[in-house]
Amino acid sequence: MTLNPLQKPLMAAALALLSACATRAPDAVPGQRHSTQALLAYQPADFHWQATQAEVEQAQRTRDLRLLHERLALPPGHAAQAALPDILSAVLLYNTDIDAARGPTLAALPGLTAQTGEAQRSVLSGVYAFYAAEAAPLLWPLLPQLHTPREFAIAAYTLLKPLTAEVRPAAAVQIQTLMQAQFPTWQNEPRLRALGRVLQDSPGSTSPPLAELLAAPLRPGFPVVFSLQRPGREVLGLAILRGSDGRFVRTPDGHLFQVPQLARALAHLPGTITLGDTPQGIFAVRGASTASNPTIGPTPFLETKLPIEASVAEFFQVDGSDLDWSEGLYAGLLPPSWRHWEPIKEAWLAGRAGRDEILMHGSVVNPAYYRNAPYYPATPTAGCLTSPEQWDPTTGRLRASGQLQLAQAFASAFAQGPGANGDPMVKGYLVMVELPGNAARRFIPVSEAEVREVVDEAERRLGGR
Structure with a gap:
């Protein structure tokens, strides 16, 4: 799926709230969290944000x-x-x-x-x-x-x-x-x-095989969003979804389920810095909620938590744990070839540095502010991952949303796995990783064509277990 450029979606800016991805619900639905079944039932027209109306913005x-x-x-x-x-x-x-x-x-x-x-x-x-x-x-x-x-x-x-x-x-x-x-x-x-x-100029020019990361068991049975981004975060990346059965979700015509996603912060600082780019690594997904931050809007976000921000029990999706956080515990979720790859530990370091509330969400920011940026029509954030949305400038109703599609696909995958027992809170993982490649690809958005082969390889590895 590729969203068309937004047609004047608009926003209400509140500078005091710009500094974080707040997780309180807007006034219309105070404290709202979204169950698995609720996520599956939503339609774009269910969401309204007055500040996207042209005159208000x-x-x-x-x-x-x-x-x-x-x-x-x-x-x-x-x-x-x-x-x-x-x-x-x-x-x-x-x-x-x-x-x-x-x-x-x-x-x-x-x-x-x-x-x-x-x-x-x-x-x-x-x-x-x-x-x-x-x-x-x-x-x-x-x-x-x-x-x-x-x-x-x-x-x-x-x-x-x-x-x-x-x-x-x-x-x-x-x-x-x-x-x-x-x-x-x-x-x-x-x-x-x-x-x-x-x-030390040692970020590593050759990353471990991507197929091994896409096949990482993590916690078997839980859905996983893989956000594939370019180094430099200059263009839209791609979010794909591995279902609870270990296979990547596909559309009826055989294409990978995919949502354009940007992982770039407004200041564009490295991921361990407050309000910097989304760090590479593993996050736990712990539910879906509605935000109060006026740059996010009402579309349900997937709440992703870093190590330490989430307790060990939350991160490993268990009821309780006597374990304390350690780098080894985090690295144990990675395949052996990735455990010493320093860039993939950025999420671990960001959690230790105190970063939090790095969410997967939509956007009511007017992309016209960034019309000349290579990531247009996406909008940079306070450090989260965002998918473009289309808002009606006359009514303020949501027309189309990659974020809603992602949240619903994730909820469907969860409902077919651990959620089959009626668990109302969606759970799983996000893996954010930059794709290897040369400088010539820096300004080319990530596409299904370039990742399809490695996804197929990952599924072969998963099937051989």
């Missing part, structure tokens, strides 16, 4: 941009500094006024350590997204003053981002030396461990 955008411009016009001083995180949130969301925010953002860097950690994160994330090259002269002297791993890592990634292959190794050595001096136990800190892999 336009009015909200006008108010937000007026506030943005008022904040940008503040004279240098405490008020302007305090407004900068909200300024950058609006710039990221609406993809506008990037040049206007450059001066205030760069001016804030020399005194950034006097701000709270959250303010530092917000400013550094904006710098990473938009101003990496011009910020470098200010970031090098700032780096030794950053004594929290998250902010140090964001600044380091920002310094590396614009460098060419010729000068990057020397900069990496300099950052590595500083990191080891400031954080002697850096290898035990999840964000710094991930940074260290990048600094």
Whole structure:
């Protein structure tokens, strides 16, 4: 399935809620969770979001941009500094006024350590997204003053981002030396461990066989969403579904069930960083709910949980467990060839770093904000996985939704396996992985044609067990 470009789906922006994928239901259905049977019964027209109506979205955008411009016009001083995180949130969301925010953002860097950690994160994330090259002269002297791993890592990634292959190794050595001096136990800190892999330029050019990952037993009998993404997350990836019987779900005409899916964050930071891209690795699926975040909308999301965010019992889909979380416990879910592949452990590190609420959801954000982006008509998020949706700009009714299709296919697969006993909460797994490939494929959306052969191989492996 490939959704057509959205025709002016619209949104209500609330900058205060942009920073996380909140899991409370909207006012119309407070606290709503969706049972397996309820998911299967929904139709797109059952969902309405007033803020997708053209006049409502336009009015909200006008108010937000007026506030943005008022904040940008503040004279240098405490008020302007305090407004900068909200300024950058609006710039990221609406993809506008990037040049206007450059001066205030760069001016804030020399005194950034006097701000709270959250303010530092917000400013550094904006710098990473938009101003990496011009910020470098200010970031090098700032780096030794950053004594929290998250902010140090964001600044380091920002310094590396614009460098060419010729000068990057020397900069990496300099950052590595500083990191080891400031954080002697850096290898035990999840964000710094991930940074260290990048600094050592050893992400691994050849990943283990993808078919072995697609055939990973995980917890046999539970459905698994495999989200296949390009390195760089510049284009739409593809979500496919392995059913409870171990076979990949197909349509009546024999094609793989598939939903376009984007795993890119607004700031586009690595996955161990707060509000960064969706990390690679294994997540547990623990139910379906409706979100309050106005960029998500009412379509049921699949609640995915990282290790540690989910208890061992939740992650392994059992009633209880006396085990404590460990890297070995997480790696034991992977096939042997993948257990030492560091990128697939990003979800484990992200969980240790405290990331949470990384969901599979729809979107009521107007994709026109990102019309020139290669991932259009999808919309980036606060770190979740999102599928394009079509909303009627006149009525605010949902026309079509890849997310609803995914949630319903997952519910159907669960109902044919562990859910056959009437369990009302859908359960299973998500595996997020970047596909191997050369740079020439970076801007080509993931397609069924390129993964069909490896899916067939995975099924042969599963059938041989």
